[in-house]
Amino acid sequence: MPELPEVHALVNDLSPRLSGRVVASFDVVSFAALKTFDPQVSSLAGRTVGPITRHGKYLDIAFDGVDHDRLHLLIHLARAGWIRWRDSAPKPSTAPGRGPLAARLVLDDGSGVDITEAGTKKSLAIHLVRDAAEVPRVASLGPDPLGPDFTESVLAGILAGAGRTQIKGLLRNQAIIAGIGNAYSDEILHTARMSPFAPASMGPGEVSRLYAAIQSTLRDAIARADGLAPSELKQEKKSHLQVHGRAGQQCPVCGDVVRQVRFADSSLEYCATCQTGGKPLADRVLSRLLK
Template identity: 70%
Template sequence: MPELPEIHALAADLGGRLAGRTIDRVDIVSFAALKTFEPSVSALAGRTINTVARHGKFLDFSIGDLHLIMHLARAGWIRWRDGPPAPAGRLGKGPLAARLVLEDGSGLDITEAGTKKSLAISIVTDPADVPGIARLGPDPLDDSFTRDDFFAILQSAGRSQIKGLLRNQSVIAGIGNAYSDEILHAARMSPFKPAAMSGGEASGLYDSMQATLAGAIARADGLAASELKKEKKSGMAVHGRTGQACPVCGDTVHQVIFADSTLQYCPTCQTGGKPLADRVLSRLLK
């Protein structure tokens, strides 16, 4: 799933390609992806793209006085197309969800892999009209998001596990499964630790969050959309590296499996050398 650093890089790359260009049309291939009906998709035709911005993990294409808002969900992606699009094939079949076509035929292919379709496209007059954006918490890299603000969030969360809190978009915007793993590894903190922690621990976690996200953005700076997935994977210390050596201490990276996701961590760096309980694995071993 693309998270804050990838969406930030996508916005920069696509903004450079699209700003000042005029839309010929937007084709919705997977009708389930379109979450709004008014204004209509046809209202975008002939309008000029102003900017491409980010709200958490949402992309915001400012087009005239309208906004095309896109959430790529778990398996969505955007591919730049230099030439006119090929025929889309059967509607609703395959990974293609939508197309943005510029006046010269170039543009974007919006795709979503897998059978579970969660990609969402909205056309609104105000980004806040999209419920997911209206519910977003503060952006962790915004200058206004201070250390004290972060401390207050942690204290109000009480015994909630820190891994889930970092992923909660209504609490902090833009961090998902991958970067929450990376932030907690950098902070040498268990993903199951309660959010209400000491001031020193909270300060270290804040610094790790800032450094991890800023570092990922710096690595992705200037990369085209086609290169971002590879860059994200190569920059991970623990996420997606189950069974491999931790780059800090050399211990084996472990994972915990949930119903619809997994987390990865280093026992030596994060849990005092003790493996975390994995309920799924425990059931299989019974």
């Protein structure tokens, strides 16, 4: 799933390609992905692409009209969505609606971007709105962890207010902190040497350690992705993960085996030596199967 660093990289890659260009068409192939009906997507034709930004894990492509009215295309790539740049006009499809293509933005010279989603579980979300805040999940986002207002004291207040909430779940809660998902929450907690099941309420030293881990993990990922094409981002992310997706492999810090805890529709990875004092956490799915 693309998280804050990958969406940040997409903004940097797409901005010089799209901003200032005129739209020829925007076509939605997967109608389940389109979550709005007013304005109509056909109204993007003839508009000029404005600034491209992000809100947490949402990509925001703005479009300016002749009367300076602005529309926003909000894209949440979910688990298997992606953005693909095309230098030339696409070939006509012989089987529309049967491949991964969800939507296609075509510029006036035929170049543009394809919005795709792999797999059978479809959760990609596309919104065309006049204001980004019209999308409820954007309006309810917590602070950006890399924003200037996200200080250590702000994090301390968030953690104190969360009480006994498990820290792994708190980091993934977009209404509390925007942009961190399953992979980077595993990486942050490994860097901070914290159990994913530790309570959010913690002492000042632990707050400082967690804040530093959030900043270094996300900023390092952004620095590594700087200048990469969208096609290279997934592999770059995967190749630098310390624990996430590495169950059964050696921890690169201490050499212990990376362990996994599975849930109904996701999992987390951690190092017992680095994070839990050597104590393995219960794998709840496996425990139920063994009963």
